[in-house]
Amino acid sequence: MKKVLIIDDEADLVELLKARLEQHQYEISTAFNGEEGFQVLEKVRPDLIILDVAMPKVDGYMFVQQFKQRENLQGIPILILTAKNTLHELFEAEGFYDYLVKPFEAEILLARIEELIGR
Amino acid sequence: MIPHFSGALNSDEYRVLIELSRNAMAIFVQGELKYANPVALQVFAQFPNLLEKISSLAVPTEEVVRLSLPENGQNQEHVLECQTTELNWQGAPAALANFHDVSEYYQVQSIKSEIREQKRVDRIKDEFVSTVSHEIRTPLSIIRETTSQILDGLHGEITSAQKNFLSKTLRNIDRLTKIINDLLDISKIESGKIEIRREKVDLVSLVRDSLVQFTPQIQKKGLQVLNSFSHPHIEISIDKDKITQVFINLLSNSLKFTEQGHIGVGLKEWDNFVECSVMDTGVGVASEDLSKLFNKFIQIGRTDGPGQKGTGLGLAICKGLIELHGGKIWVQSERGQGTQMIFTLPKT
Numbered sequence: 001m002k003k004v005l006i007i008d009d010e011a012d013l014v015e016l017l018k019a020r021l022e023q024h025q026y027e028i029s030t031a032f033n034g035e036e037g038f039q040v041l042e043k044v045r046p047d048l049i050i051l052d053v054a055m056p057k058v059d060g061y062m063f064v065q066q067f068k069q070r071e072n073l074q075g076i077p078i079l080i081l082t083a084k085n086t087l088h089e090l091f092e093a094e095g096f097y098d099y100l101v102k103p104f105e106a107e108i109l110l111a112r113i114e115e116l117i118g119r
Numbered sequence: 120m121i122p123h124f125s126g127a128l129n130s131d132e133y134r135v136l137i138e139l140s141r142n143a144m145a146i147f148v149q150g151e152l153k154y155a156n157p158v159a160l161q162v163f164a165q166f167p168n169l170l171e172k173i174s175s176l177a178v179p180t181e182e183v184v185r186l187s188l189p190e191n192g193q194n195q196e197h198v199l200e201c202q203t204t205e206l207n208w209q210g211a212p213a214a215l216a217n218f219h220d221v222s223e224y225y226q227v228q229s230i231k232s233e234i235r236e237q238k239r240v241d242r243i244k245d246e247f248v249s250t251v252s253h254e255i256r257t258p259l260s261i262i263r264e265t266t267s268q269i270l271d272g273l274h275g276e277i278t279s280a281q282k283n284f285l286s287k288t289l290r291n292i293d294r295l296t297k298i299i300n301d302l303l304d305i306s307k308i309e310s311g312k313i314e315i316r317r318e319k320v321d322l323v324s325l326v327r328d329s330l331v332q333f334t335p336q337i338q339k340k341g342l343q344v345l346n347s348f349s350h351p352h353i354e355i356s357i358d359k360d361k362i363t364q365v366f367i368n369l370l371s372n373s374l375k376f377t378e379q380g381h382i383g384v385g386l387k388e389w390d391n392f393v394e395c396s397v398m399d400t401g402v403g404v405a406s407e408d409l410s411k412l413f414n415k416f417i418q419i420g421r422t423d424g425p426g427q428k429g430t431g432l433g434l435a436i437c438k439g440l441i442e443l444h445g446g447k448i449w450v451q452s453e454r455g456q457g458t459q460m461i462f463t464l465p466k467t
Contacts, residue, residue, distance in 0.1 A: 010257055016264045023273055054253075083256035085303070086249070102260035103296055106267050 001027045002117050003044060007037040007063065008052035008081070017050065020106055021113075034058025038066070046076060047117045053082040061087075064094050077116040081109075146206075148213045150174045162199075162218065167191055169199065173216050176203055185221075197222040241310060248306040252299040259299075263292045301432040305415065308439035315358045315443050322353040322362075322393060322464075326384045329366040336374055337382070345383035353388045356467050361440045368433045369397040369460050375429075376458070377401030391466055392446070398459040404452040412450055413438045437462075 004026045008014050011032070018028045029044050031037040033055040053060035060080060067073055078096055085101040100112060128136075137144065143159035145152060152170065155163065163170050166188045176184060186199045201218035268274060270285045277285070307313040330344065337344060366384070373382045380400025387394040404412060408419045416431040441448045441462045448462035 010261065012261045013257070013264070016261065016268065019273060020264070020268060083253045083260070085300075102256045103263040103292065104260060106264065106271070 001025055002048070003027045003029065003046040004048050004050060004113070005029045005031065005037065005040055005044065005046040006050045007031045007034060007055070007060075008050070009033055009055040010052070020109075024110060026113075034060065034063035034066070037063060041070075041073060048113060049076055049078045050113075051078050051080050053080065053084055053087060061090065061094075064091065064096050068094065079112055079116055143218045145173065145216045145218075146208050146213050147174050147216065148208055148211050153208060153213065159218075162220065165191055166197065166199070169218075173201055173203075173218065176201065176214075176216070195222075198225045245306050245310045245312070248302055252303045255299055256296075259292060259296060263289065263296075266292065298430045301430045301436060304436050305432050305439070308436065308443070313361075313439075313443060315361065317356045317358055320355055320357055320359050320362075322355050322357075322386055322395070323348050323351065325359065325363060326366060326386065329363055329370060330384070332367070333370055333374055340374070340378065342374075342377060342379070343381035345381045347383065347385045349387045353386055353393055355393055355464060357444055357464060358440075362444070362464070365437045365440050365462070366395075366397065368437050372429075372433060372460075373397055373399035373401060373458065376403075380457070392463045393466065394461065394463055396459055396461045398457065400457040403454045403456045403458050404450065405454045409450060409452065413448070 002025075004021055006014055006017050006021075006028060007030075008017070009032050014030050014032070018030065021028055029040050029046065031040050035058045037049070037051075037058070051060045051063060058066070060082065064078065067078070078098065080091055080096060080099045081102060081104065082099070083102045088099050091097070091099060098112065098116060100109060137156050140156060141158060143156065143162045145155040145159045145163075147153065152174065168188055169186070172186055172188070181202065181204060184201045184203075186201060187196050188199060189195070190197055198221050199218050200221050201216055204215045204217070206213055206215050266285055266288050269277060270282060270289065304313075326346070326348075330346075370382065370384070377399040378401070382397075382399040382401075385394075385396040385398065404419060411417050412419060413434050415435045417434075418429055418431040438448050441464070445465045446463045448460065450458065450460055452458040
């Protein structure tokens with residue numbers, strides 16, 4: 001089973017994403033901010049990270065900057081899933097091009113995940 | 120270095136200085152005018168209430184006093200600054216009043232502060248629209264995904280009646296999302312915060328791709344698609360996403376107001392620009408409404424009852440995006456005669 005790590009501070013959305021992805025045979029880990037995300041990453045190596053941007057403590061932007069410094073994490077694709085539709089360029093400058101704006105359509109989200117995991 | 124002049128002036132020389140001075144000077148003894156230089160006389164003639172007001176400035180204070188006065192025979196108020204100095208005049212204690220018209224200075228200042236205020240209000244408005252729309256998106260995404268999961272049967276089977284009503288919820292969540300996106304777009308366009316990222320694009324393919332998503336609706340209404348392209352490929356340097364947004368907006372308008380006949384896109388390549396048109400055989404626009412068409416929040420031909428409803432921002436956004444590309448948009452239409460939206464895009 002492919003593993004997906006969801007990092008988002010909206011507990012309701014995390015629950016929904018987990019239900020949707022589990023139905024499509026993904027194994028889900030969750031974290032409510034970037035800091036927790038790195039803690040999970042010490043134990044699990046996911047096939048994909050779904051990353052929110054506006055979060056307490058370590059937000060999505062700080063997360064990708066720290067992510068780039070960790071050699072052991074390279075190769076894990078990140079899908080940025082955010083309510084902010086004005087930050088593409090900021091993330092592109094850091095080398096992250098996969099961006100989906102909330103509210104999203106489940107079919108599109110699933111298609112993007114499949115494409116990124118290469119399933 | 121400050122220049123030094125030797126020798127005192129005689130009284131004739133002093134008189135010349137006072138009489139040619141551009142500064143208005145008047146001398147009052149106990150409120151009565153004893154002398155006024157020529158400029159002061161001109162100013163007194165220009166503002167009939169001035170003499171009275173200045174003479175009532177009781178004791179000389181050295182303070183600058185501002186007077187607002189209507190000009191003789193004009194509506195406009197002028198601002199005069201007046202400063203009075205104590206002196207002795209022909210043996211009696213007197214007041215010398217120096218005054219001048221500073222209206223222009225104040226006008227410039229007030230325009231400057233108006234512009235500053237306007238910019239401040241615009242910035243607050245932009246931040247407000249942007250924050251609110253971002254804040255709305257998160258709960259909206261939760262509502263949308265919840266609805267969509269129930270509809271997809273992820274949490275148990277649902278009846279067809281439940282499905283019907285939940286589908287309405289989903290459609291209206293999407294409508295709300297569109298309103299938020301449009302508001303954000305128009306606010307970005309108005310504040311000049313939107314950036315055009317040009318790349319080489321084949322406009323013919325862009326139009327074909329834009330049309331694809333309308334195929335089901337076009338077939339459902341039994342409409343024909345009539346395109347006319349002057350060349351099989353038309354290369355142009357534009358922001359692909361933004362011009363796609365323009366075509367989608369215009370095409371969805373055409374589709375909304377056309378029940379029979381055809382819709383279509385025309386592309387005509389000229390030396391320096393491409394002329395684009397989106398046309399339909401729909402209800403058309405009454406001539407008195409044509410000029411309002413590109414205004415914000417204007418919905419012409421909005422239907423009551425079932426049917427798609429817009430936000431009244433679509434054409435204002437199209438106009439903004441086309442103008443950012445250096446193009447122009449206009450409309451040709453008559454009630455009952457269909458509509459043709461025409462716009463130009465410079466090639467580079």
